[in-house]
Amino acid sequence: MAGRVIVVTSGKGGVGKTTTVANIGTGLALRHKKVVMIDADIGLRNLDVVMGLENRIVYDLVDVAEKTCRSVSKALIKDKRLSNLFLLPAAQTRNKDALTPEQMIAIVDELKDDFDYILIDCPAGIEGGFQNAVAAASEAIVITTPEISAVRDADRIIGLLQEKEIYDPVLVLNRLRPEMVRKGDMMDVDDINDILAIKLLGIVPDDEEIIISTNKGEPAVLNAHSKAGEAFRNVVRRMEGEEVPFMSVDGEPGLFGRFLKILQGK
Amino acid sequence: MKLFREEFPSKKQAVERLRLVLVHDRAQVSTGLLELLREEIITAISKYVDIDEEELEIELNATESKAELVANIPVVRVRRPLE
Numbered sequence A: 001m002a003g004r005v006i007v008v009t010s011g012k013g014g015v016g017k018t019t020t021v022a023n024i025g026t027g028l029a030l031r032h033k034k035v036v037m038i039d040a041d042i043g044l045r046n047l048d049v050v051m052g053l054e055n056r057i058v059y060d061l062v063d064v065a066e067k068t069c070r071s072v073s074k075a076l077i078k079d080k081r082l083s084n085l086f087l088l089p090a091a092q093t094r095n096k097d098a099l100t101p102e103q104m105i106a107i108v109d110e111l112k113d114d115f116d117y118i119l120i121d122c123p124a125g126i127e128g129g130f131q132n133a134v135a136a137a138s139e140a141i142v143i144t145t146p147e148i149s150a151v152r153d154a155d156r157i158i159g160l161l162q163e164k165e166i167y168d169p170v171l172v173l174n175r176l177r178p179e180m181v182r183k184g185d186m187m188d189v190d191d192i193n194d195i196l197a198i199k200l201l202g203i204v205p206d207d208e209e210i211i212i213s214t215n216k217g218e219p220a221v222l223n224a225h226s227k228a229g230e231a232f233r234n235v236v237r238r239m240e241g242e243e244v245p246f247m248s249v250d251g252e253p254g255l256f257g258r259f260l261k262i263l264q265g266k
Numbered sequence B: 001m002k003l004f005r006e007e008f009p010s011k012k013q014a015v016e017r018l019r020l021v022l023v024h025d026r027a028q029v030s031t032g033l034l035e036l037l038r039e040e041i042i043t044a045i046s047k048y049v050d051i052d053e054e055e056l057e058i059e060l061n062a063t064e065s066k067a068e069l070v071a072n073i074p075v076v077r078v079r080r081p082l083e
C-alpha cells in the first residue's frame, strides 16, 4: 500500500506551515498511522526544533539526495514520543539549489511503501524550494491566516498547484482571533471560503499555547488543554475521513452558552 | 466613533480589496491559459470555416462583479458542408 503524499504550503512566509506539519504529523501518529515528515525548507530548517529533535540529526535531505548516506531510512529520525513518527530534516548549511525535483521524487518513492503518510513542509515562496516540495506530492494543504496578503498568496499558490496537477487542495485557516472576527475587524472563515473556494480542512485559533509548545519542542496537539491543539486533532480526524463539525468561529460561548452546555450535559 | 466602526468594519474593506486585487492577479495568470485556448479554438473552428488567424482576438474582461471571455474571429470563407 502506498501512503498519501501531502505537501503543506502557503506562498506567504510565517503563516504556520511548519507548525501545521508538526501537529498533524504528531496527531496522525497518535492515531497509530506510520508518518514521516520531510522538512523541505533547505537552509532554514525549523521542523526539527518545533518537534524537539534538533539534537538527534545526523544526516539530512541533501545527504540523502547526494547519497552521502546509504539509504533514506538511515537519515530518518525517530520521534521522542511516538515510535511510528519520523522526521527527515532539511540541510541547514546548503541552499535551495542543493536539491532537484527529480531527487525529491526519488526520495519520496523510496519512502512511499513504508508509510501511511508523507508530509512535506514547504518553504515560503514560489521558486525552486516550492517546486521541489511540490514535485512528489499528490495532495496539498494550503495554509493561510485571515489577512489580505496571506489570502492573496494562497490564491496564487492554488493556481500553481493546479499547474502541478494538484486540483483539490484543502485549506487550513490559521491564527483566527474570534474576538476580532466578532468586532468585524478580521475576515472570517466564510469570507475566505467565498474567495478561495476550496474545501476547508480546519480552522486553528491564534493560541499562546503554540508558542509555549514550540518553546518546549512538543506539538500542541499533545496538549489536551490547547485550543489550537484541539483544532489540529480535528484536522487529523477529517484527514482520516471523519465528519467533524467546525469549531464555533465565535470562539468560546458566553456565560449563558456555558450554562446551557452544562444543562445539556455536554 | 462606535457608529463609524460598526458601519465600516475593517474586515469589509479587507474583503473588498482582496476581491479586486485577485481579479487582477487571476487575469494575469490566465494569459498563458488564453494562449492555449487560442490555439485550440483555431484548430476547432478551422475544421468548419477558414479564419484569419492573425486577426483572431481573445480577451478576458474582468470587472469586480463579473468576468467574460470575448472572442473576435474574422471568417475568411465558410467551407461547403461535407456530404
Ligand SMILES: Nc1ncnc2c1ncn2[C@@H]1O[C@H](COP(=O)(O)OP(=O)(O)OP(=O)(O)O)[C@@H](O)[C@H]1O
Pocket (backbone or CB within 6 Å): A010, A012, A013, A014, A015, A016, A017, A018, A019, A020, A041, A046, A122, A123, A124, A174, A175, A176, A204, A205, A206, A207, A208, A210, A211, A214, A228
Ligand atoms: N495558531 C497559532 N497561534 C499562535 N502562534 C502561531 C500559530 N501558528 C503559528 N504560530 C507562530 O507563528 C510563527 C510562524 O509559524 P511557522 O514557523 O509554523 O510558519 P511557517 O509558515 O512554517 O514559516 P516559514 O514560511 O518561515 O517556514 C511561529 O512563531 C509560530 O509559533
Ligand SMILES: [Mg+2]
Pocket (backbone or CB within 6 Å): A017, A018, A019, A041, A046, A121, A122, A123
Ligand atoms: Mg516553516
